[in-house]
Amino acid sequence: MPVKILKEKLLNLAEVKKILEERSTKGELSYVQRVTLDYATKFSQFSVEKSVEIVRKLMETFGISESTAIQIVNAVPKSIDELRAFLTNEQKIFTEEELSKLLKILEET
Numbered sequence: 823m824p825v826k827i828l829k830e831k832l833l834n835l836a837e838v839k840k841i842l843e844e845r846s847t848k849g850e851l852s853y854v855q856r857v858t859l860d861y862a863t864k865f866s867q868f869s870v871e872k873s874v875e876i877v878r879k880l881m882e883t884f885g886i887s888e889s890t891a892i893q894i895v896n897a898v899p900k901s902i903d904e905l906r907a908f909l910t911n912e913q914k915i916f917t918e919e920e921l922s923k924l925l926k927i928l929e930e931t
Contacts, residue, residue, distance in 0.1 A: 834892045835866035836873040867898050872931055884924060886912050898928055 833841070839862035842855055851859065868876065873895050880891040890908055899905040902921045909916060916924075 832888055832892055834868075834873045834877060835862045835896045836868055836870045838862045839866050840870050865896070868895065868931060876927065876931055879927060880924065883927075884916070884920060885914060894924075894928070899925070901925075 839859065842851065842859040842862065845851060845855070846859070866873070876895050877888065877891040880886055880894060881888060886894075886909070890912060894905070894908050897904075897908065899908065902918065902925065905921055905925060906916075
C-alpha cells in the first residue's frame, strides 16, 4: 500500500533522531528508519531545542532560508570556506564579518 503524505516539514538531524527514537519504542523500525536513526545519532551535534534555536537565529539574523539554516546546523562547518558551500543558493552575498559571526554562533552553542 502506498504511503500517503499528510504533511511535509524540514527537520534537522536532532529532530529526526528524536522522532525515530520515539517511534522505536512503539514498535520495530524499518530498515531505512534504523539506518536513518543510526546516521542521525552519529552526526547530530546539538540537542533538539538547541538545534531549533540555532536554525531560528540563523534565519532571523542572516536572512537565510530554513533549508540552508538546517543544512548548516546539521554539518556544523568549521571554516568560512566550508560555510560558503552552504550559502551558494542564497540570494545574498555575505561579508567576511557576517560569515565569521555565523561561525561564532555555531561555536558558542
